[in-house]
Amino acid sequence: MHSKKTRTHVTPAGLGGRLLSLGAGLCLAGGPLWAAQAEDGAADARLATVVVEGAARSEAQKAAEQLKKVPGAAVVVDNKEVEKGRATNAEDVFALQPGIFAQATSGSGANKISIRGSGLNTFYQGYALGIKYLFDGLPITGPGGTQEDYLSMNGIDHTEVLYGANAFDYAATSLGGAINFVTHSGYTAPGNYLRLEAGSFGYRKQQLSTGGVVDDSDYYVSIFHNERDGYQHDTPNKGQELVANLGHRFNDRLDTRLIVRYREETLTQGNTLTREQIKHDSNSNKVPTGRKKDGSTWVGSTTTYRFDDDSRLQVGLSVNDYPLLNGWRYSATPQDWRSTDTNLTLRYLRRQDRLFGLPSDTTLTFSSTRSQFADVKSHSRATGQLLQHTDYTGSRDTVFAFGNELQLDERLWLVSGLSAINIDRDVSIEYSTSANTSEFPGEVSYNKWYAAPRLGLRYQLTPDVQLFGNASRSIDPPVTWQLGSTGVPYVRPLTPQKADTLEVGIRGSVGVVDGSLALYRSWVKDELLSVVVRQATATADALVANSNASPTIHQGIEAGLGIQLWEGANGDRLDLRQAWTLNDFHYRGDSTFGDNELPSLPRQVYQAQLNYQRHDGYYAELNARAASSYYVDYANTLGAPSYTLWGAKLGYQAPGRRWEVFLDLRNLTNEHYATAANTAYDAKGRDSANFYPGDPFNVTAGVAVRF
Numbered sequence: 001m002h003s004k005k006t007r008t009h010v011t012p013a014g015l016g017g018r019l020l021s022l023g024a025g026l027c028l029a030g031g032p033l034w035a036a037q038a039e040d041g042a043a044d045a046r047l048a049t050v051v052v053e054g055a056a057r058s059e060a061q062k063a064a065e066q067l068k069k070v071p072g073a074a075v076v077v078d079n080k081e082v083e084k085g086r087a088t089n090a091e092d093v094f095a096l097q098p099g100i101f102a103q104a105t106s107g108s109g110a111n112k113i114s115i116r117g118s119g120l121n122t123f124y125q126g127y128a129l130g131i132k133y134l135f136d137g138l139p140i141t142g143p144g145g146t147q148e149d150y151l152s153m154n155g156i157d158h159t160e161v162l163y164g165a166n167a168f169d170y171a172a173t174s175l176g177g178a179i180n181f182v183t184h185s186g187y188t189a190p191g192n193y194l195r196l197e198a199g200s201f202g203y204r205k206q207q208l209s210t211g212g213v214v215d216d217s218d219y220y221v222s223i224f225h226n227e228r229d230g231y232q233h234d235t236p237n238k239g240q241e242l243v244a245n246l247g248h249r250f251n252d253r254l255d256t257r258l259i260v261r262y263r264e265e266t267l268t269q270g271n272t273l274t275r276e277q278i279k280h281d282s283n284s285n286k287v288p289t290g291r292k293k294d295g296s297t298w299v300g301s302t303t304t305y306r307f308d309d310d311s312r313l314q315v316g317l318s319v320n321d322y323p324l325l326n327g328w329r330y331s332a333t334p335q336d337w338r339s340t341d342t343n344l345t346l347r348y349l350r351r352q353d354r355l356f357g358l359p360s361d362t363t364l365t366f367s368s369t370r371s372q373f374a375d376v377k378s379h380s381r382a383t384g385q386l387l388q389h390t391d392y393t394g395s396r397d398t399v400f401a402f403g404n405e406l407q408l409d410e411r412l413w414l415v416s417g418l419s420a421i422n423i424d425r426d427v428s429i430e431y432s433t434s435a436n437t438s439e440f441p442g443e444v445s446y447n448k449w450y451a452a453p454r455l456g457l458r459y460q461l462t463p464d465v466q467l468f469g470n471a472s473r474s475i476d477p478p479v480t481w482q483l484g485s486t487g488v489p490y491v492r493p494l495t496p497q498k499a500d501t502l503e504v505g506i507r508g509s510v511g512v513v514d515g516s517l518a519l520y521r522s523w524v525k526d527e528l529l530s531v532v533v534r535q536a537t538a539t540a541d542a543l544v545a546n547s548n549a550s551p552t553i554h555q556g557i558e559a560g561l562g563i564q565l566w567e568g569a570n571g572d573r574l575d576l577r578q579a580w581t582l583n584d585f586h587y588r589g590d591s592t593f594g595d596n597e598l599p600s601l602p603r604q605v606y607q608a609q610l611n612y613q614r615h616d617g618y619y620a621e622l623n624a625r626a627a628s629s630y631y632v633d634y635a636n637t638l639g640a641p642s643y644t645l646w647g648a649k650l651g652y653q654a655p656g657r658r659w660e661v662f663l664d665l666r667n668l669t670n671e672h673y674a675t676a677a678n679t680a681y682d683a684k685g686r687d688s689a690n691f692y693p694g695d696p697f698n699v700t701a702g703v704a705v706r707f
Contacts, residue, residue: 058078058080058158058188059157059158059182059187059188060076060077060078060079060080060157060158061078063076063158063160063182064076067160067162068466068507069405069413069415069458070162070166070415070458070468071166071413071415071456071457071458071468071469071470072162072163072164072165072166072456072468072469072470072503072505072518073099073162073163073164073166073503073505073516073518073520073558074160074161074162074163074166075097075160075161076158076159076160076161077093077094077097077158077159077161078158079093079153079156079157079158079159082153083195083704084619084621084649084651084653084660084662085649085651085662085664085700085702086197086199086664086666086700086702087153087197088104088152088153088197088203088205088226089104089111089151089152089153090102090104090111090113090151090153091103091104091111092153093153093156093159094113094161095607095623095625096560096577096579096607096609097161097560097579098516098518098558098559098560098579098580098581099115099116099163099518099556099558099581100113100114100115100161101113101114101115101581101601101602101605102114103675103676103694104675105269105270105675105676105692111128111148111151112676113128113131113151113179114130114131114176114601115130115131115161115163115164115175115176115177116163116164116175116176116177116520116522116554116556117175117554117556117583117585117598117601118130118131118174118175118176118177118476119131119176119528120585120598120599120600120601127144127145127146127147127148127479127481128145128146128147128148128151129145129146129479129528130174130175130176130476131146131172131174131176131177131178131179132167132170132171132172132173132174132176132177132178132179133146133150133151133178133179133180133181134170134178134179134180134181135150135180135181135183135259135261135298135300136180136181136182136183136257136259136300136302137170137180137302137314137316137345137347138259138300138302138316138318138343138345139170139171139318139343139345139367139369140298140318140320141369142320142339142341142343142369142370142371142397143341143369143370143371143374143392143395143396143397143424143425143477143479143480144339144341144371144374144392144395144479144480144481145479145481147293147296147322147324149239149263149265149293149296149322150261150263150296150298150322152224152226152239152241152263153181154207154222154224154241154243155183155184155209155220155222155224155241155243155245155261156181156182156183156184157182157183157184157185157188157189158182159179159180159181159182160178160179160180160182161177161178161179161180162177162178162179162180163176163177163518163558164176164177164472164474164501164503164520164522165177165452165454165470165472165473165474165501166470168401168403168417168419168454168472169347169363169365169401169403170365170367171345171365171366171367171399171401171419173399173419173421173452173474173475173476174474174475174476175474175476175497175499175501175522175524175554183220183243183245183259184209184211184220184222184243184245185211185218185220185245185247185257186211186212186213186217186218186219186220186245186247187213187218188211188220189209189211189220190211190212190213191210191211191212191706191707192208192209192210192706192707193207193208193209193210193211193222193704193705193706193707194207194208194704194705194707195207195208195702195703195704195705196702196703196704197700197701197702198700198701198702199664199698199699199700199701200695200697200698200699200700201228201229201230201231201695201698202227202228202229202230202236203227203228203229203698203700204225204226204227204228205224205225205226205227206224206225206226207222207223207224208222208223209221209222209223210222216248216249216250217246217247217248217249218246218247218248219244219245219246219247220243220244220245220246221242221243221244221245222242222243222244223240223241223242223243224239224240224241224242224243225238225239225240225241226238226239226240227239230268230270231270231282231283231693231695231696232270232282232283232284232285232288232693233270233283233284233285233288234268234270234285234288235267235268235269235270235285235288236267236268237265237266237267237268238265238266238267239263239264239265239266239267239293240263240264241261241262241263241264242260242261242262242263243259243260243261244258244259244260244261245257245258245259245260246258246259252306253305253306253307254303254304254305254306255303255304256301256302256303256304257301257302257303258299258300258301259298259299259300259301259302260297260298260299260300261296261297261298261299262295262296262297262298263293263295263296264293264294264295264296265291265292265293265296266290266291266292266293266328267290267291267292268288268289268290268291268329269288269289269290269291270285270288270692270693271285271286271287271288271289271689272677272678272689272690272691272692273674273689273691273692273693274687274688274689274690274691275640275641275674275687275691276687277689277691277693278641278672278673278674278691278693279641279672280672282672282693282696283693287330288329288330289326289327289329289330289331290326290327290328290329290330290331291324291325291326291327291328292324292325292328293322293323293324293325294323294325295323296320296321296322296323297319297320297321297322298318298319298320298321298322299318299319300316300317300318300319301316301317301318302314302315302316303315303316309352310350310351310352310353311348311349311350311351312348312349313346313347313348313349314345314346314347314348314349315345315346316343316344316345316346316347317342317343317344317345318342318343318345319340319341319342319343320339320340320341320342320343321339321340321341322339322340322341323336323337323338323339324336324337324339325337331381332380332381332382333378333379333380333381333387333486334378334379334381335376335377335378335485335486336376336377336378336379337375337376338373338374338375338376339371339373339374339392340371340372340373340374341369341370341371341372341374342369342370342372343367343368343369343370344366344367344368345365345366345367346364346365346366346367347363347364347365347366348363348364348365349361349362349363350362350363355404355406356406358406358407358408359406359407360404360405360406360407361404361405362402362403362404362405363401363402363403363404364401364402364403365399365400365401365402365403366398366399366400366401367397367398367399367401368396368397368398368399369396369397369398370394370395370396371392371393371394371395371396371480372393373393374391374392374393374395374480375389375390375391375392375393375430376389376390376392376481376485376486377389377390377486378486385433386431386433387432387433387434387486388429388431388432388433388434388486388489389429389430389431389432390427390428390429390430390481390484390485390486391426391427391428391430392426392427392480392481393426394424394426395424395425395426395427395480396422396423396424397421397422397423397424397477398421398422398424399419399420399421399422400419400420401417401418401419401420402417402418402419403415403416403417403454404416404417411459411460411461412457412458412459412460413457413458413459414455414456414457415454415455415456415457415458415470416453416454416455416456417453417454417455418451418452418453418454419451419452419453419454419475420449420450420451421449421450421451421452421475422447422448422449422450423446423447423448423449423450423475423477423496424446424447425444425445425446425477425478425480425483426444426445427443427444427445427480427483427484427491428442428443428444428445428491429442429443429484429489429490429491432489434488434489435489436489436490438488438489438490440490440491440492440493441490441491441493442489442490442491443491444483444484444491444492444493446493448496450475450496450498451473452472452473452474452475453472453473454470454471454472454473455470455471455472456468456469456470456471456472457469457470461506461508462508464508464509464510465506465507465508465509465510466506466507466508467504467505467506468503468504468505468506468507469502469503469504469505470501470502470503471500471501471502471503472500472501472503473498473499473500473501474498474499474501474522475496475497475498476496476497476498476499476528477496478494478495478496478528478546482494482528482530482546483546487544492546492547494528494546494547494548495526495548496526497524497525497526497527497528497548498524498525498526499522499523499524499525499527499554500522500523501520501521501522501523502520502521503518503519503520504518504519504520505517505518505519505558512563512564512565513561513562513563513564514561514562515559515560515561515562516558516559516560517557517558517559517560518557518558518559519555519556519557519558520554520555520556520558521553521554521555522553522554522555523551523553524551524552524553524554525551526548526549527548527549527552528546528547528548528549529546529547529548529549529598529679530544530545530546530679531544531545531547531634531679531680531681532544532678532679532680532681532690549587549590550587550588550589550590550591551587551588551589552585552586552587552588552598553584553585553586553587553588554584554585555584555585556581556582556583556584557580557581557582558580558581558582559578559579559580559581560577560578560579560580561577561578561579562575562576562577562578563575563576568615570615571615572612572613572614572615573611573612573613574610574611574612574613575610575611575613576608576609576610576611577608577609577611578606578607578608578609579605579606579607579608580604580605580606580607581604581605581606582603582604583601583602583603583604583605584597584603585597585598585601586598592634593634593635593636596631596634596635596636597630597631597636598634599630599631599632599633599634599636599677599679599680600630600631600632600676600677600678600679601630602627602628602629602630602640602642603628603629603630604626604627604628605625605626605627605628606624606625606626606627607623607624607625607626608623608624609621609622609623609624610622610623617652617653617654617655617660618651618652619649619650619651619652619653620648620649620650620651621648621649621650622646622647622648623646623647623648623649624644624645624646624647625644625645625647626642626643626644626645627642627643628642629641629642630677632677632678632679632680632683632690632691633679633680633681633682633683633690634679634680634681634682635681635682635683635684637682637683637684637685638680638683638685638686638687638688638690640674640677640691641673641674643671643673643674643694644671645666645667645669645671645673645694646667646668646669647664647665647666647667647668648665648668649662649663649664649665650662650663651663656706657704657706658705658706659703659704659705659706660703660704661701661702661703661704662701662702662703663699663700663701664699664700664701664702665697665698665699666695666697666698666699666700667694667695667696667697667698668697669697670696670697671694671696672693672694672696673693673694674691674692674693674694675692675693675694675695676691676692677690677691677692678690678691
């Protein structure tokens with residue numbers, strides 16, 4: 001990565017103190033601190049200009065430095081590194097991150113994303129669960145979950161991932177934590193930029209952006225288009241997107257930023273296959289399903305007022321309108337989803353305070369997301385008759401959070417916090433042609449409060465090595481459509497899942513080695529689990545049931561290791577990065593399944609990347625991903641096949657990244673594998689259609705130019 005240099009001219013006043021505060025890594029140049037010259041027999045001390053040069057830190061580097069204060073697992077992914085190859089979806093962005101499972105189907109944004117088993121058996125076709133997603137600190141996740149078309153990763157400078165309760169400052173209360181996508185600005189992406197990608201199975205992507213700074217304002221505008229014919233038969237997808245980020249600084253105390261995202265998307269998903277089909281007929285697709293977004297619009301605004309150097313208030317407002325036409329192709333009963341959420345976020349940050357005579361930092365956060373309008377209607381494709389209407393309007397998630405970091409001594413910090421969480425759910429079947437003969441009601445409405453405490457420690461063992469540990473509680477409310485949608489004429493009275501988690505770990509660097517290790521255990525109550533009751537057919541949609549489970553355990557090990565294997569005199573480097581995840585998710589004495597493993601995620605995942613970077617911009621990479629087998633049913637009778645995938649990248653980045661080119665090769669051995677799976681109740685050991693096929697050998701080429 002090529003870094004810019006900053007040149008700072010230091011005035012005489014306070015020179016010594018300022019030099020001491022510049023920190024490690026800065027070099028002093030430009031002559032002596034002062035020069036003495038005698039004139040007419042008197043000493044006339046004159047200060048010379050001092051020029052300080054250092055590498056300007058990127059926004060991603062600043063974010064990574066800030067996350068070191070979190071007493072638990074948290075990482076930053078720099079999109080500049082991701083864009084050395086294909087950069088299409090969450091699978092591309094979260095590769096080599098321990099503890100994160102992100103796999104795509106049909107090459108689209110329909111990703112299965114899970115952190116520490118959150119939403120572990122989420123199904124595709126429109127929503128992501130178990131994690132709070134944000135753009136620039138403002139939530140896109142609401143009472144109805146997260147629409148997957150927003151996970152296109154377009155216009156992103158870097159991504160922050162905070163595991164579990166470590167996402168406290170973002171008012172995230174879920175077991176999986178939070179993923180915050182930070183949009184490019186005129187400062188991070190100045191000038192004009194053109195990027196083109198093309199590859200196997202008809203994949204195409206085009207991007208054109210412009211950004212810059214004008215006086216006290218900055219701007220970034222980007223347009224995208226993506227398209228793919230698909231690997232499975234009849235699985236085309238396409239989308240177009242606009243991203244705009246406008247900022248203005250009124251004075252030293254007040255600044256504001258407006259961010260707009262608009263995306264249209266049309267895609268067809270392939271049906272799940274049996275293990276036998278994965279091996280011998282993996283592009284089969286007899287029951288395709290379609291999803292269409294006529295225009296998702298997210299508008300967010302953040303305004304920051306600085307009372308002084310140590311305290312500031314951030315006010316965030318956002319509107320999220322995300323319609324969805326599910327089953328627009330093939331389905332006998334397509335569904336029209338209409339959703340509009342509003343959010344208000346307030347953050348007050350106080351730094352360099354004193355508490356009990358000790359240095360103290362405090363954060364107060366308020367976040368409330370309300371479904372201003374939300375419903376779903378299903379109708380008969382053959383007759384146009386309305387079959388069912390379910391309403392979610394008024395559902396709301398509200399969080400008040402108080403957090404404090406207290407420095408106990410020069411190496412030890414105590415981090416504490418308490419969240420008060422209000423869950424409001426209003427779900428009702430307004431109309432249905434089917435009679436409700438179940439034990440469940442046609443309407444559920446409740447307003448409940450929960451408390452989620454957090455306590456953590458971090459200890460600076462050396463300047464570059466840190467120990468951490470924390471105890472926390474998480475609250476995962478059911479999203480509205482889990483209670484009821486269009487498949488059945490009743491509403492299930494689901495309650496939020498609760499989890500108590502202990503986590504310990506270490507992170508840092510020693511010489512040419514850097515890495516992290518985290519161990520965690522979560523005691524989960526009322527875990528929200530899903531099961532496929534009926535597979536999709538040519539005449540009927542799939543039927544999925546959601547319920548609160550008996551007590552479960554989520555525990556695991558997350559390890560990341562980077563080693564600089566060699567560095568030449570001219571700056572050439574050979575680096576090895578590795579990530580290993582151990583997942584152990586199981587029941588605790590369930591009356592039916594005992595201590596069975598929970599289905600849907602590999603027990604072990606290993607990833608590695610060997611990268612050779614030349615000083616003149618050329619690079620080559622060999623990478624691997626291996627996943628163990630895992631069960632796809634709660635009875636633990638049918639397993640997904642294990643797999644190992646090999647890949648390679650070749651590329652060149654011109655000085656200053658004025659232009660770059662890459663070749664990204666994946667699945668070099670043409671492995672036939674299941675990228676993800678549905679969950680069944682009891683497969684009785686019989687092979688069944690629960691597996692999403694991964695892409696065979698494929699190639700993507702790309703070129704980018706800055707002008």
